[in-house]
Amino acid sequence: MEVASLIVSPLLQVIYENMASYLSTVETSKDQKKNIKKLQEKLLIIQAVIEDAEERQLKDKNVKIWLSKLRDVAYDADNLLDEITTQVLRRQLVKGKGKMVMENPVKNKFRRIGASIYEETRKQVRVTSFTLKSILSSFEMSRRLTEIVERLDEIAREMSTFHFKEAVAYKRSDTMEKRETGSYLEELEVFGRTEDVKKIVDLLLSSDADSWVIPIVGIGGIGKTTLAQLIYNDQSLDGHFDKKIWVSLYDNFNTKKLLSEILECVTEQRCESSVMSVLQSQFRDSLYGKRYLLVMDDVWNDVQEEWDKVRNLLRCGAEGSKIIVTTRSEEVASAMSSTPPHHLEALTKDDCWTLFKLHAFAYGEEDS
Numbered sequence: 001m002e003v004a005s006l007i008v009s010p011l012l013q014v015i016y017e018n019m020a021s022y023l024s025t026v027e028t029s030k031d032q033k034k035n036i037k038k039l040q041e042k043l044l045i046i047q048a049v050i051e052d053a054e055e056r057q058l059k060d061k062n063v064k065i066w067l068s069k070l071r072d073v074a075y076d077a078d079n080l081l082d083e084i085t086t087q088v089l090r091r092q093l094v095k096g097k098g099k100m101v102m103e104n105p106v107k108n109k110f111r112r113i114g115a116s117i118y119e120e121t122r123k124q125v126r127v128t129s130f131t132l133k134s135i136l137s138s139f140e141m142s143r144r145l146t147e148i149v150e151r152l153d154e155i156a157r158e159m160s161t162f163h164f165k166e167a168v169a170y171k172r173s174d175t176m177e178k179r180e181t182g183s184y185l186e187e188l189e190v191f192g193r194t195e196d197v198k199k200i201v202d203l204l205l206s207s208d209a210d211s212w213v214i215p216i217v218g219i220g221g222i223g224k225t226t227l228a229q230l231i232y233n234d235q236s237l238d239g240h241f242d243k244k245i246w247v248s249l250y251d252n253f254n255t256k257k258l259l260s261e262i263l264e265c266v267t268e269q270r271c272e273s274s275v276m277s278v279l280q281s282q283f284r285d286s287l288y289g290k291r292y293l294l295v296m297d298d299v300w301n302d303v304q305e306e307w308d309k310v311r312n313l314l315r316c317g318a319e320g321s322k323i324i325v326t327t328r329s330e331e332v333a334s335a336m337s338s339t340p341p342h343h344l345e346a347l348t349k350d351d352c353w354t355l356f357k358l359h360a361f362a363y364g365e366e367d368s
Contacts, residue, residue, distance in 0.1 A: 222344055244293045249298055
């Protein structure tokens with residue numbers, strides 16, 4: 001029995017991250033992006049139970065068959081993603097633009113594809129012939145993408161019949177990067193986020209109680225932390241808040257841990273107590289009557305009970321206090337705020353190209 005071939009959890013994680021990279025770096029049709037986001041959502045749901053499924057396949061033949069179907073559709077999705085990326089880059093190069101729309105220049109896979117395509121397409125004589133083939137190919141890829149979404153939908157439906165043990169929704173897997181962040185902006189230049197910053201800064205300066213908690217939602221790597229750092233350091237907020245607090249929740253948080261980290265940030269001293277009642281008292285003393293800005297970066301825990309505990313304590317601040325939450329999860333945003341989240345979208349084509357040139361060329365300009 002080929003048990004190793006049916007350990008699919010690492011494969012799902014890699015494919016999920018490839019999809020996130022694709023959505024943030026490659027410009028394509030809205031329908032394709034919509035379907036890829038659907039695939040991401042289904043993969044996250046399946047990832048919550050995949051460990052239990054991998055264990056049960058040894059005793060349940062039907063579970064192993066289900067895992068086999070999942071593995072096959074995962075490979076098909078990854079291969080199709082490569083093909084779509086190749087087609088997009090080929091189309092750009094044939095038009096003479098030569099602009100690989102990438103937010104992150106270290107995506108070597110995309111670079112290699114782009115280089116090989118350039119060598120191939122520069123030899124072509126009739127661009128019109130290529131364009132026709134490209135259109136037909138786009139229809140075919142869209143059809144295949146829709147088919148993959150339908151297959152994964154069916155796999156997700158079958159999943160419910162096995163009653164797998166489910167982990168905490170959207171729990172971060174061990175293979176995903178866990179990184180602590182801070183309020184200091186490390187990027188020398190940031191492109192394409194002026195409107196996002198303005199919109200959220202306006203909410204922070206408003207007296208609207210409905211905008212007490214402002215979730216920023218977006219896929220991994222799209223720039224949620226950078227946007228929060230830009231907002232945190234915006235000069236328009238100077239003097240508006242009595243306290244500004246940045247907490248990095250790069251692992252699932254609990255109330256006690258969060259209170260300790262906020263206290264350390266406010267008092268600039270190490271929090272020695274681990275007694276909940278002491279932490280609550282110190283917390284109220286530190287923030288009572290003060291207008292604060294709290295940034296909770298990279299939140300994954302969507303357990304309503306935990307958030308309710310924190311929210312009740314945070315009510316001790318003065319009117320006009322605000323909280324910014326960055327997360328990949330719509331569920332987290334819904335648990336933490338009743339107002340619609342700010343959805344962070346990918347950079348525009350021009351902003352991506354400007355960013356790419358900044359990293360790819362010594363002085364930010366192409367050779368003439």
